[in-house]
Amino acid sequence: MNTLTHLFTQTFFAFGLFVVSYYILVNIYYLFIHVLALLELRDDVRESRWDPPFRQFASPFYPGIGVVVPAYNEAATIVESVQSMLSLNYPEVEIVVVNDGSTDDTLERLVENFDLERIDADIPIDVPAEQIHGVYRSTRYEELLVVDKENGGKSDALNAGIWLTEMELFCAVDSDTIIDRNALLQLVRPFLEHPKTAVASGGVIRIANECTIEGGNVKSVALPKTGLPGLQVMEYLRAFYSGRLGLNRINGLILISGAFGLFRTDVVQEIGGYRHDTITEDFDIVVRLHRYLTDVGREYSVDFVPEPVAWTEVPSTRRMLGRQRRRWYRGMVETVVTNRRMLFNRKYGRVGSIVFPLFVAAETLGPLIEGLGYIILPLAWYFGLLSVEFFFIFFVLTTGFGVFLSWFGVFSEVWSFNRYDSPWQILRLLWYGVLENFGYRQWKTVVAWQGLVEYLKGVETWGAMERTGFKTEED
Amino acid sequence: MASSISAFGYTVPLVVVLVLLALVVGLALVxxxxxxxxxSIYRSVQDTRRDQVRxxxxxxxxxxxxxxDAEWRPWVSSLSSVERDVVESLLDEYIRELDGQDVDQLQELGRELGIPEHSKRQLGKREEYTRLxxxxxLTLLADPESLHATxxxxxxxxxxxxxxRLRWESDDLDTAVEGISILLDDATTQFTVFGQDTLYRIATEDPQALFQMAATHYDAWSQSLLVQVLTVCEHVGTNVTEEDISWLTAMLEHDDEVVRESAAGALxxxxxxxxxxxxxxxxxLLTDPSPRVRSAVYEMLARWGDDQALSKLTxxxxxxxxxxxxxxxxxxLVEHEDELLDRTHRTLGGAWAWSQEHVAYDRAARNETMNT
Structure with missing residues (x-):
């Protein structure tokens, strides 16, 4: 019995030491990334204030962009989304909507609202996607192309669009996403600055719940009033804004949101397009681009541009959010496992030797270790192994630092593009930064464990997102 | 777990270390x-003040x-600093959108606001974007004199x-060669799209100047700059009558497919x-191993558009x-549909039918746009 107690005590102490060391490492990484984000933001703000004196629309040198919009049962929002995309300010744009075997009237709504007619000719190129039932052109909008195909998932739909667009660049956009009218002009900037090396760029995703949308454009920006979407605003600011800015500073961006990213079409075709057997295709494609371009010895850059904004509706119930986050977690594990050769591999530069390993430590293992802690701590307390004093201070420290990083994200927002321009909204954001540490953060660790179990069981479902549609002025 | 930390001969209880760290984090939070x-309050107040007067x-x-009959000077001198700031941003917005006499008026306003003097001082700053x-x-105000004064x-x-761009927009260049030299002399690395567009605008006035410069300098350029210049050559027009294009045809044999593709475009x-x-x-070129190059050659032949070129293309x-x-x-090729024999339908198969239909829809949509 004594031996067993001794073993448990030693295990607990070892785990405690591991957790503290891990905590220090991960938080130094986060702090480092956030400081880099501030430097990057300073440069980006300066750059964005310079508007060169020429008429962009009259210039023949802007690369054409195919906006590829996969749509599955999006009848509620598809017309407004396409209208929003047709009103984008960009010299040469093609909107390719891919109806991925919707069972609702997504296609019918498109045909009816945009005067679509089916092309009689067969598609003269091989498209690596599920069977295409028809390609439609509009008699009113020259730049609109609609592809109707058998259901094959988001990656499959994206591939159909990428192979059917003839544009040099393509922008992957979720159909429920509203893009700022000038966003493409901003997002294309890395390709204009570095035409030879830029292969991908990502913009900022913001949350549209409670924002007022009119004519496919965001008329007024408001912070969600309810808890879950509000907490997600905070989370998006910290992880998707500050975090990506910091990684961009060291050319270590490994994730561009699937809701809004711009890619060089031929390079993505070269790597075979999006993989069908992944559920987080946005993460997978960027990691594969890093891997492929390093393997072939080509100079390249993947950039994050903080000003162009795409607005998306986020889950407002715990059930839907849980489903989304479990899927994200499963996909992350799957991409990490698939590309494990890159880990600690100096051949892949900073991405392989620093960014990817730290990403795995912080984002993949982090929630699991934290979740484990929530089980072990009560046990340790029960067996009298836990110093309550130590635990209390450690909790205050970890929570305090978490709040600090969240507030850092809010500060970056206020200091730069300041979309939430009312101080009351900022105060509410700061409050969400505190609130997320009590309940939400712990719940996410449970979701991560569930996601891991689903991954191990081989679950491959996407799960449907129920959308309520955007708020309009009439609402 | 260890209850204290030892370093450099000192032992400090772990709790004390954690409390100190907590204090640091607390201070950072405050x-x-x-x-x-x-x-946030500062920016909100500023925005509100600007919105109120805008x-x-x-x-x-x-x-x-x-x-x-209106004069800017009395009005400008009556403006507060916030109002001047707002007027400057309005000026920036309108002067880019308007043409002709309206622009002259706005340029006068810019001078009354003291922008040229301010810009001259800014040209001496360390930060590149400030100088830009x-x-x-100065470009918007068509004021190259202020540049020459520094x-x-x-x-x-x-x-x-x-x-x-400033000198071209202000008609301050003696010849297009001068503008092209500013852009390309000693240049080795690529431009941004603004630079490429500027080269294009200047070279459109005298394409020969660009071709002459390229013929003597191209081997010193980086590959990406070379591709950019070739792309500009593609757009500058047809007025290249007797200039040496051997450098351009030499590029058709370049090792890199992107250069070959751009050279075909330039022709x-x-x-x-x-x-x-x-x-x-x-x-x-029609047997070039790269599909990208062959595609560019097909477009080149279609643009040439004579019987010989179209028959080679078909x-x-x-x-x-x-x-x-x-x-x-x-x-x-489908742009020359009317000039082709009917047999093209059979020999080119599905691709031809596809192109034909798409062109028909393009025209229909364009007509619809024009009618509305």
Whole structure:
């Protein structure tokens, strides 16, 4: 019995030491990334204030962009989304909507609202996607192309669009996403600055719940009033804004949101397009681009541009959010496992030797270790192994630092593009930064464990997102 | 778990270390909270003050702009600093959108606001974007004299482009060669799209100047700059009558497919030149191993558009094995649909039918847009 107690005590102490060391490492990484984000933001703000004196629309040198919009049962929002995309300010744009075997009237709504007619000719190129039932052109909008195909998932739909667009660049956009009218002009900037090396760029995703949308454009920006979407605003600011800015500073961006990213079409075709057997295709494609371009010895850059904004509706119930986050977690594990050769591999530069390993430590293992802690701590307390004093201070420290990083994200927002321009909204954001540490953060660790179990069981479902549609002025 | 930490001969209880760390984090939180809140309030107050005066200032500016007797000076001298700031941003917005006499009026307003003097000072700053902003203002105000009054020398490709643009927009260049030299002399690295567009605008006035410069300098350029210049050559027009294009045809044999592709693009507009047509480039290019290059050659032949070129193109497309290259070819060829024999339908298969239908929809949508 004594031996067993001794073993448990030693295990607990070892785990405690591991957790503290891990905590220090991960938080130094986060702090480092956030400081880099501030430097990057300073440069980006300066750059964005310079508007060169020429008429962009009259210039023949802007690369054409195919906006590829996969749509599955999006009848509620598809017309407004396409209208929003047709009103984008960009010299040469093609909107390719891919109806991925919707069972609702997504296609019918498109045909009816945009005067679509089916092309009689067969598609003269091989498209690596599920069977295409028809390609439609509009008699009113020259730049609109609609592809109707058998259901094959988001990656499959994206591939159909990428192979059917003839544009040099393509922008992957979720159909429920509203893009700022000038966003493409901003997002294309890395390709204009570095035409030879830029292969991908990502913009900022913001949350549209409670924002007022009119004519496919965001008329007024408001912070969600309810808890879950509000907490997600905070989370998006910290992880998707500050975090990506910091990684961009060291050319270590490994994730561009699937809701809004711009890619060089031929390079993505070269790597075979999006993989069908992944559920987080946005993460997978960027990691594969890093891997492929390093393997072939080509100079390249993947950039994050903080000003162009795409607005998306986020889950407002715990059930839907849980489903989304479990899927994200499963996909992350799957991409990490698939590309494990890159880990600690100096051949892949900073991405392989620093960014990817730290990403795995912080984002993949982090929630699991934290979740484990929530089980072990009560046990340790029960067996009298836990110093309550130590635990209390450690909790205050970890929570305090978490709040600090969240507030850092809010500060970056206020200091730069300041979309939430009312101080009351900022105060509410700061409050969400505190609130997320009590309940939400712990719940996410449970979701991560569930996601891991689903991954191990081989679950491959996407799960449907129920959308309520955007708020309009009439609402 | 260890209850203390030892280092450099000192032992400190772990709890003390943690408490100290907690205090540091607490202090950082307090600083971050107040910094964020105060900055947010500051920006909100500033935005509100600007919003309050914007509409009135906009009305007054437009009124004065269309009043031939109005003078800017008394109005400008009555403005507060916030109002001046708002007027500057309105000026920046309108001066980019308007043409003709309205612009003259707005340039006068810019001078009354003291922008040239301010820009001259900004040209001496260390920050590149500050200098670029100053050059941009001088361009919008068509004021190259302010630039000449300083000892400013462009240091980066962006600055070279901004200076060339300023002098071109202000008719301050003696010849196009001068503008092209500002952009390309000693240049080795690529431009941004602004620089490329500036080169294009200047070279459009004298394409020969660009071709001459390229013929003597191209081997010193980086590959990406070379591709950019070739792309500009593609757009500058057909007025290249007797200039040496041997450098351009030499690029058709370059190792890099992107350069070969761009060179084929650059030859699109000068297909009428006998020395080009006499060469046997096209036969070799039609069997280029790169589908990208073959696609560019198909577009080049379609642009040439004479019987010989179209017949070469049709024959090449019959044997083209790359789907995408064939589609590019039929897309280009379909513009000459009326000049082709009926047999083209059979020999080019599905790609031809596809291109035909798409072109028909393009035309229908364009007509619809024109009618509405």
């Amino acid at each position: 600083v971050m909270f107040w910094l964020t809140t105060i900055w 509409d009135d200032l906009q009305d007054e500016l437009l009124e004065r702009m269309f009043d031939p 902003a100053a050059l941009t203002w 000892d400013f020398e462009p240091r980066t490709p962006r600055e070279r482009a901004a200076v060339a 699109k507009n000068i297909g009428w030149r006998d020395d080009l047509r006499a060469g046997r480039y096209t036969d070799r 024959a090449a497309l019959e044997f083209e094995e790359n789907d995408r290259a064939r589609l590019t070819g039929t897309n280009a």
